[in-house]
Amino acid sequence: MKILVVGGGGREHAICWKLLESTQVDEVICAPGNGGISQIAKCFDVSAMDIDGMIALAKNENVDLVFVAPDDPLSAGMVDAMENAGIRAFGPSKKAAQIESSKSFSKDLMKKYNIPTAEYEVFESAEEAKQYIISKGAPIVVKADGLALGKGVYVCTDTESALRAVDEIIVDRKFGSAGAKVVIEEFMEGPEVSLLCFCDSKTIKPMVSSQDHKRAYDGDEGPNTGGMGAFSPSPEYTDEIQEYVEKTIMIPTMEAMNKEDCPFKGILYIGLMLTAEGPKVLEYNARFGDPETQVVLPLLDGDLFDIINAIIDEKLDEAKFSFKDMNSAVVVMASGGYPLQYEKGCEITGLDKIDKNKAMVFHAGTTIKNNQFFTSGGRVLGVTAVEKSMKEALLSAYSQIENIHFDNAHYRTDIGIKQR
Numbered sequence: 057m058k059i060l061v062v063g064g065g066g067r068e069h070a071i072c073w074k075l076l077e078s079t080q081v082d083e084v085i086c087a088p089g090n091g092g093i094s095q096i097a098k099c100f101d102v103s104a105m106d107i108d109g110m111i112a113l114a115k116n117e118n119v120d121l122v123f124v125a126p127d128d129p130l131s132a133g134m135v136d137a138m139e140n141a142g143i144r145a146f147g148p149s150k151k152a153a154q155i156e157s158s159k160s161f162s163k164d165l166m167k168k169y170n171i172p173t174a175e176y177e178v179f180e181s182a183e184e185a186k187q188y189i190i191s192k193g194a195p196i197v198v199k200a201d202g203l204a205l206g207k208g209v210y211v212c213t214d215t216e217s218a219l220r221a222v223d224e225i226i227v228d229r230k231f232g233s234a235g236a237k238v239v240i241e242e243f244m245e246g247p248e249v250s251l252l253c254f255c256d257s258k259t260i261k262p263m264v265s266s267q268d269h270k271r272a273y274d275g276d277e278g279p280n281t282g283g284m285g286a287f288s289p290s291p292e293y294t295d296e297i298q299e300y301v302e303k304t305i306m307i308p309t310m311e312a313m314n315k316e317d318c319p320f321k322g323i324l325y326i327g328l329m330l331t332a333e334g335p336k337v338l339e340y341n342a343r344f345g346d347p348e349t350q351v352v353l354p355l356l357d358g359d360l361f362d363i364i365n366a367i368i369d370e371k372l373d374e375a376k377f378s379f380k381d382m383n384s385a386v387v388v389m390a391s392g393g394y395p396l397q398y399e400k401g402c403e404i405t406g407l408d409k410i411d412k413n414k415a416m417v418f419h420a421g422t423t424i425k426n427n428q429f430f431t432s433g434g435r436v437l438g439v440t441a442v443e444k445s446m447k448e449a450l451l452s453a454y455s456q457i458e459n460i461h462f463d464n465a466h467y468r469t470d471i472g473i474k475q476r
């Protein structure tokens with residue numbers, strides 16, 4: 057079997073790597089891919105958002121399956137377009153991907169079907185949004201409705217900054233059309249857990265839990281990023297919590313999507329906050345998370361190719377897999393300045409010094425020229441380790457990251473600090 061993976065980050069590197077483990081998979085190709093991915097999968101220069109280009113590539117290369125990994129092409133309807141062109145594709149339809157691409161859609165869904173989440177209201181008018189903020193007071197959370205690369209969320213400790221956030225989103229249109237509506241939410245507190253689930257619209261099965269570190273700097277300081285590191289499993293996420301989440305969140309969400317005529321077939325990422333009142337949904341994503349995938353897939357004891365085919369055929373109940381009783385950690389090495397301004401094109405050295413028994417390196421933003429890797433994005437590399445204990449996994453990842461160098465490299469030194 058030959059598979060095309062759409063995307064080009066650390067998540068896609070981990071997906072390509074895991075698919076290649078399957079005895080049924082002969083070849084994986086990737087578009088646009090990156091320098092690291094090109095070492096295991098031939099990469100093609102087609103943008104992840106170029107639906108026609110991706111269909112042409114899938115046809116020219118005669119692939120058996122297309123795996124659409126990132127949120128943007130999913131919410132633009134790439135899977136629907138592939139299916140219409142007669143190409144087998146994995147990922148939710150455009151309608152189902154709304155669970156991620158529209159916060160008002162997902163919040164309304166949760167309200168209608170009694171799925172626990174923060175209280176909220178949706179506004180199109182800046183004035184009305186501001187009146188609501190004043191009536192509720194701080195702390196309060198302001199979010200752009202649409203996809204804003206994880207940057208459209210303002211957690212405000214005072215009313216003033218919440219009012220400014222409304223202006224930035226609705227009036228200044230800082231996130232473009234993603235800011236046509238604004239969601240104002242109750243502030244929640246507690247540990248955050250990422251729960252990735254396989255879902256074929258009839259069956260939903262959780263993967264092992266994980267925890268992400270979204271802020272750029274140590275001590276959870278600085279701006280929100282796509283994720284600076286992660287570990288799995290989360291010690292906070294007990295079997296008892298899993299049982300509760302399955303009953304009150306996972307199954308009700310799948311059933312709600314069926315009732316709304318948006319059956320969800322793909323990876324459902326449930327962002328949870330474990331509050332004093334119980335687990336509540338922070339957000340849904342319609343895809344594998346990044347960097348969570350880089351810690352979850354190394355623990356998957358099973359054939360990813362089999363599982364995604366079972367999802368497409370709505371036979372997930374028959375798929376057999378489990379998760380290793382091990383711990384994994386990833387530390388993301390980013391370009392200095394990320395997520396704001398950063399340089400690209402810096403030479404990366406030391407990758408050849410990585411002890412492969414201790415860590416794997418998933419590439420996120422790299423290119424390769426004459427056998428030499430260069431930086432090409434904000435998040436550059438994810439150094440991942442799997443060990444018996446979390447302490448060892450973190451130690452291994454950190455011991456190996458020290459070998460790698462590029463100008464202005466930045467990584468957090470406190471990933472999983474509470475677990476060490």
Ligand code: AMP
Pocket residue numbers: 174197206209211241242243244245248270280327338339
């Ligand atoms: P989101 O993109 O919706 O996951 O939000 C990004 C981050 O903002 C989350 O990971 C949380 O840390 C924080 N956040 C979002 N919503 C809330 C909320 N209602 N209360 C507290 N923190 C929140």
Ligand code: GLY
Pocket residue numbers: 206268282283341344345346347348
């Ligand atoms: N790490 C968060 C996300 O993938 O959205």
